[in-house]
Amino acid sequence: MPASNLSYSELPERAAKVLEHFFPDEELIAKRVAEFTDVSPREPDPDGSTEVLDGVTFTHHTVDVDGDKELVRFHWAECGEGEPIVFLHGIPDSWYQWHHQMASLAGEYRCIGIDLKGYGQSEKSPGDYRHEAAAEQLLLALDAMGVERFNLVTHDRGTVQGDYLAANHPDRVLRYGRGEQHLYHFHPSLAPQGPMFAEAPRTGIMDDPRRFVVWLYTWISSVEIPDDEMRRVIQEYSYEDCFRAAPRYFNSSTFRQEWIDRRERLLQAWTCPVMILQGYDSKTQPREFYENAREYLPNAADVRVRYVHAGHFWSMESPEELTGHLRELLGM
Template identity: 30%
Template sequence: MEYSTPPLPELEGVRHRYVSVRGIRLHVAEAGEGEPVVLLHGFPQHWYGWRRLVPLLSARYRLLCVDQRGFGWSDTPSKGYDTDSRVADVLALLDELGLDRVRLIGHDWGAWTGFHVCLKAPERVRHYLALNMMHPWPLHHRLMPQSWRFWYTALLEQPLLGRWMLRHRPGFTRYLMRKGVVEQAVWTPQAAEEFVRSSQEPGRARAGEALHRAFALRDIARLVLGRYKKLRLTTPTVVLGGERDFMLPPSVLTDAGRHADDLRVEIVPGCGHYLHEERPDLVAAVAEDLFSDHR
């Protein structure tokens, strides 16, 4: 286990804690009071990826920005980066914090985790906002022609190569982040370098590799074999996508049909793969509307 402690970025009103779950320590950045909202970051970010959203929601909600295993300031175990393990981490965290039911926001990999938290334990999630991620029932005839967009994951998921790329080729991480937004000014130098720096840490580079490899070996097979078709999403859910998302274009973000009781998809014009960075105001407004049930 690694307990390296690089300095935490400063964000007004945020307090930090460590919670032991399933044999590891997870770092949680917490802000605000009120009904709990759990936020799950994507790749290559950590809790600081929510820095623009925190001031917009913390006046009404208790925000719990979780560093998922291997990222940010959480532990970097050698295993447990598959979706089932990440879901188990989140549910164990809720138990440790004494939270029976929460609202959930996820981005990218965190959003994929979020869908499966809702499917695994629907009684624990009141509402769910997924950013820049498809649900588990995509239309294959729409997804397959877009599979070329995932070329970069072939590098990241390769044993040893993935971690080497993240550790020794920071330009690759910067490229993915630049490719993910329409306006480059969205990335302040401090924020961009923080996510690149974190990705270069040996344990976190290994975690980035393991995360991508676990998806390739397990989740893609489940998608292809239709293993999710028997599952049903009962949590009221909104999926927000970017019109110019380089990874998941609007054509892939379809509704879920009979697989979801209450899911709607909204596409944000002129935005890419990091909606919480590009349009935090819109993300906060959609979250408040969803959470209020006044739709």
């Protein structure tokens, strides 16, 4: 296949200035990591077990579906009843990333938070880690849950899979709340983590869950989340073989390849209402890149852009504000 002739977008002046002090201070990282030395691994949740978060009962489930020439196990947590909302997380997260929004919306909707393949308590065996293939396996899990048509809310790496779901299965996605991922514009200087994470098996950057989670959250958050939530995020990334499985995605495609796929194939295939959700102070996803999103999604029923006053991890940095945007999305 010939190389694409797409040109990278010019960096906004504000984003270029952010690059001057892009990565966090290592002394700050070490200090923050030391605050979580007491975090111990968490036992997996048995199928049917429950826990209460924000006053709402969440139920854990697992299901095995065909994929990778053998069975692939997905774990999810859910709460509430009604029209389904499927939540897809990013790195280094899990379904837990969305627990505030799920609890808030459980009175009206069936809220389903899925651990992507390679993360949390889902499958981590070798296999096909192209995002499009993983999205098809995830759809099989939704079939097994009895979920036909659904609202889709995504963040970061989960958005990559969400983009394929919305494009390849437009009859099933009711509304798409798309978060914290390059859309039409892209510049590689804002995405150094791609090649870094691809090298993770060699460099060991992901080997220590405590340090990896703290490093990412310190780097691209603008609001510090509560310590008890940070402990749970660390635990969710501490399940066996997360650090081995997550890099497989970064060795199966590149950010450039994903961006070209969107530009040349995916964006015009979205037909449902779309809300672009971005952190107002996101370092890696400058808000200027999303201002004219309507132009890039010609066939979407409706397109809105909403900025959350936070950095990258806005579902936990500004949970109430995000929930308000999601209520607007669900009314589109």
